[in-house]
Amino acid sequence: MNYDAVIVGAGHNGLVAACYLARAGQKVCVVEKNDWIGGAAVSRELYPGFTYSNCSYVASLFRPEIMRDLELPKFGLQILPYEGGAVFMENGDYLGMHRDHDANRREFARHSKRDAEAYDRYSRDVLRHCRFIRPMLLRTAPDPSSFRPRDLSELAWLGKQMFGLSEAAMYDMIRFWTMSISDFLDEYFEHPTVKAYQAVASIIGTALGPMSPGTAYVLLHHAMGDVDGNVGAWGFARGGMGSITKALKASLEAAGGEVRAGNGIEKILIKNGRAIGVAMENGDEVHGKRVVSNMDVKRTFLKHVDEGELPGDFVKRVKAFKIRGSSGKLNIALDKAPVFTALPPNSPHMKGDMHFTDSIEKMERAYDDWKAGHYSADPFQDMMIPTMIDPTMTPPGKHFMSCFVQYAPPKVEGQDWTDADRDGFAKACLDQIEKYAPGFKNSILHVEVRTPRELEKEVGLTEGNIFQGELTFDQLLFNRPVPGCAQYRSPIKDLWICGSSTHPGGGVMGAPGRNAASEILRDLRAPTKDMSEAYAVL
């Protein structure tokens, strides 16, 4: 059987690409090394009766165009908005978050009257930046060195976006894309905990601290999504993040596509400079007119392609691509809900994201540990209990707790992670929670601990970087993943990439997968009737 396309990896982007290709009449096969699918959008039952979101845990970036085109609600996908959130403070109090504008203002006012009234201007400015970036998500970045009419017109479009701004807004934009989140927040807020909460989105998945230049953009990457048009809002996928990839798989199969799990590829087969299929770990070969890799750019080209097939300069650039891991995760099955001493009874704050890092300085210190090659002694945790809202993931009254942790280096003092390191990392996290919720540890039924080591081994994320490559300005748009290779193509004919290493980057967004499919279909001059126009930003 010779497929039209063999997709390597059943991460959500591989599946999105496969779905669009299948709907355009292409014969596609997705091959996945794990026994399960989903990549970093995965839900597994590691303790009886408990479904986890093993990697990603909240959704906002996933493009609504894709959900609609691929009929994902019909295949079971539900995104649930959530409310709440809190930062627990060293002094025993907390800063809570509210969806209601007035409640949020009053909560801020408990800590700083000034900050309470600073929020309007802050959110205006962040939204302004979002409006600029959102239209770029479902477009292929132009190649600035090319003179093809399409690249020229894309460049002109990009220029128009830029020059549509006033002079002042343009300065703001350029500053924003390069500055640190700490500096950015100082322009609006005074209270350390208010700033610490806002800074979170700027360090997630990033091997940078809140004081590192370039982190302000990362904030935008987490603010530009939406839940049903509510820009910046986040939600849960009902049944765990794996529901997204389960729905994609069902949609793919309904369109005639195939998924083969449990057998990874060894090598991408190249003949006369063209990709013709893949050789599997078990010795099988799967042939296709083209190969589309959902693996990150490093894994794809440095592990599964013979270096000799690639231009030296390209290999050098791929090697230089920054993909440093910085995060780990604890997935915890709980016998009962924890009780946080700071929170009032029945607090709505437990339905959202909870943190223990109450100042930027503390966050930066956690990063200092990473620089020194350690996991953070006093880590930053983005902790959520999705079962406060989602009734399907655990038996009634029991809970699933998801703790996203920074910082965890790809190697511990230059050495591979050991089991003892992993246990020490887990202990630092659990101790931190116990400090704010005494007795919490006694209700633990099971913990899955994932350091960059596990993330690389299981999900295939090189160095454990959750976004398949850092989201700094030098690695975005036409520079993602590497200059000259930003249009989902590679130096090898018929070898494509569609994962988060490509524009517009990581997160459960689906945009790289869709954009890659769009480029492939354009090359084939195949109709894209099932690919709707990106929604206009009014």
Place this chain on the structure above:
Amino acid sequence: MNVMRNSDPRLHYLTPLKQTPFHPRTAAENRLNDWGPWAGYTTALSFGDTAMEHSAIRNGASVYDLCPMVKYRVTGRDAAAYLDRLTVRNASKLSVGGVHYTIWCDDAGKVIDDGTLFRLGQTDYRICCQERHLPWLLDSAIGFEVYIREETEDVAALSLQGPCAWSVLNAAGFDVADLKPFRMRSFPFDGGELMISRTGFTGDLGYELWTTPAHAIALWDHLFAAGAPWGIRPIGTHALDIARIEAGFIITNMDFIPVDQAVREDRARSPFELGLEWMVDFDKGHFTGRRALLKEKVNKSSKWALVGLDIDGNVSVEGSIIYHNGKTEVGTVTAACWSPSAKRNVALAQIRRPYHETGNLFVEVYALRELQYAKLMLPARMCERPFFAPPRRRATPPGPF
């Protein structure tokens, strides 16, 4: 539960909409339970019948709960100089006991908000406005010896408006016969103090009454007892909205977007673009936005105009698109009503220049009548505001109108 709500400041979220100090009285009067949120408070949209409430504004005496207005107190040696710098009008010239309507802009000359400025003392002012501005006010204070305090919750205020407003106050024992428009005076009341200013948002004879929350209920009861012969009644926001359109007054975030909230840069407006250039005092010295505004004035570079429209027919035109010549889109209606007082079909609108001068304007209306739309293209004419301006609003002393 109630006890906990009151005692634990963390539980504010259980009642995200606060109740004003008058709530026990307004709740008892609100026959329809018709409430809406305003600046974080529960406020009455109507009490029972908007037409009757509007009629009270123009016929007898009406009472509107003003508490949600955001209030800042500005005190200190440099208070006047600070306000001269902050706002576009001359705050030093405002005499003690005086009030003026004002606006303030950002450095680019775009309007942040409008409001009323009360001069309570030589070095003591109150700003009363729609939106919240503490960071802006504090940052603007750098270099001035002033103290700025947000005091929204410390003030309880009612607006008493209507031809019989003076009669009611007279009966209530407050002598304001010689109080001129935009002046205020204090009276002892209920063991505290009541400040009465001759101000309002209806374009009619009227007063605003300011006290502290502790005296709120006493004030309400006193007014309603004194006002009974004149049919005094509480009014909701819907009735007030008709009156303010008749008076041609604009509201932040309804008739224009304040620049510090405008996500779309091109939505910001300058005073020239809101018909407020009359208050900009270029001669008082530097103020925030002056340079940009002067440039706009000299270059005539304003892009928009806020105008009053008189529209054919009797179909109200809120939210409609305005066309020049029936073809070119030139603006949007920001507020509109059939004016019961002026017996005209009126609107406030933002119109792209120079179409505010060309005439030949039409308003496109989709009038829904029993589930079917009548699509209308109604001729509209620019006209003077206010649409309704009874002489009694300025008469001093007022009479028993």
